[in-house]
Amino acid sequence: MESGSAGLPLRGHVNSPRVRFISLSLLYAAVLYIPVWLLLMSWSSRWWLGYTPMVVAVMLAAQGVSWRRKAIFASVTVGLSIALFTFAGVSGIGRAASALTSPGVVVATNPQLVAFALLQVFFLGVPLAALAMFVGRRPSVLWTSARRDAEASGPSGLRRSRKQ
Amino acid sequence: MAKHVAQSAKRGAMGDRALLRIALSFLACLAVLYGLIVWLGARTQFTSNLMLSTATAATALINFTGVVATRAGTVVRVPGRELVIGPDCTGLSIAVLLIALILSYPVKVTSRVIGALVGVFIVLLANLVRLVAIAHVSPFVPDVVFAVAHDFLFQVGMIAVAIGVWVGWLAFARAREQS
Numbered sequence: 001m002e003s004g005s006a007g008l009p010l011r012g013h014v015n016s017p018r019v020r021f022i023s024l025s026l027l028y029a030a031v032l033y034i035p036v037w038l039l040l041m042s043w044s045s046r047w048w049l050g051y052t053p054m055v056v057a058v059m060l061a062a063q064g065v066s067w068r069r070k071a072i073f074a075s076v077t078v079g080l081s082i083a084l085f086t087f088a089g090v091s092g093i094g095r096a097a098s099a100l101t102s103p104g105v106v107v108a109t110n111p112q113l114v115a116f117a118l119l120q121v122f123f124l125g126v127p128l129a130a131l132a133m134f135v136g137r138r139p140s141v142l143w144t145s146a147r148r149d150a151e152a153s154g155p156s157g158l159r160r161s162r163k164q
Numbered sequence: 165m166a167k168h169v170a171q172s173a174k175r176g177a178m179g180d181r182a183l184l185r186i187a188l189s190f191l192a193c194l195a196v197l198y199g200l201i202v203w204l205g206a207r208t209q210f211t212s213n214l215m216l217s218t219a220t221a222a223t224a225l226i227n228f229t230g231v232v233a234t235r236a237g238t239v240v241r242v243p244g245r246e247l248v249i250g251p252d253c254t255g256l257s258i259a260v261l262l263i264a265l266i267l268s269y270p271v272k273v274t275s276r277v278i279g280a281l282v283g284v285f286i287v288l289l290a291n292l293v294r295l296v297a298i299a300h301v302s303p304f305v306p307d308v309v310f311a312v313a314h315d316f317l318f319q320v321g322m323i324a325v326a327i328g329v330w331v332g333w334l335a336f337a338r339a340r341e342q343s
Binding site for chain 1: 186198
């Protein structure tokens with residue numbers, strides 16, 4: 001009875017762009033993380049997937065951003081992550097960093113320390129840097145629809161929105 | 165033209181170059197902070213003390229929530245399982261990420277200090293909640309389910325917490341700048 005199906009206040013809340021953004025983020029994250037983790041279940045380095053799928057999920061769920069911008073940022077984020085992962089594997093950075101965290105290491109060498117910090121920056125920092133650029137200084141871009149922005153700026157803004 | 169104006173409004177007063185500067189300063193800040201932490205961990209007792217503190221706090225909280233837990237060093241024993249608190253279980257790397265993100269944004273210093281302090285507190289608290297949840301889940305589920313919960317659900321949960329705290333802080337800092 002309180003389902004809000006007939007224009008009750010609950011309905012407005014459930015359909016709000018903020019709730020929509022959060023729900024879509026979780027949905028996209030599940031869609032992105034689960035298959036990748038299942039595919040890599042036997043691979044111990046799957047931890048290094050880190051933030052990339054979640055960041056891409058947040059980008060795709062953003063309400064106030066065009067799909068073109070979403071696609072560009074998501075592609076660049078995924079591309080950079082894959083490139084850095086490959087680079088870490090080929091260059092031996094991954095091996096050096098793993099040696100630091102393996103049991104029995106008492107005193108780490110400087111190359112190991114540098115390698116570990118670099119890996120953290122690659123796989124946690126780079127996706128978040130891309131998200132920081134995507135969001136800018138206006139986090140409400142994530143949950144405020146472009147149409148609502150146009151309506152808030154008056155009739156001319158709404159007309160502009162319709163044209164677009 | 166109208167499209168350009170709308171896009172500029174969407175990005176606020178910042179252009180792409182300013183955003184790139186934020187991203188690069190974030191990465192630089194992160195590299196320095198991670199380097200510092202790893203160096204501290206290798207040369208001092210910093211990481212081991214943090215692991216010990218995390219294990220102690222987690223044991224107390226697990227006991228408080230009704231599951232019997234004992235601690236031996238950084239190992240927390242709960243019915244049917246041992247939880248080994250390693251460097252990644254302290255929440256430190258996520259806290260460092262947040263600090264780097266917050267420091268790299270050109271807003272008032274007080275906003276950054278508030279954000280860093282509150283953000284680190286929330287992340288460490290969320291990490292303790294994660295450990296308590298693991299302790300509650302572990303006696304009742306088989307190893308495979310436990311592995312999925314520990315490796316997947318809780319890791320993604322912590323990432324979501326970090327991003328959520330950062331977005332929340334950004335909204336708070338922006339409101340402070342405008343007021």
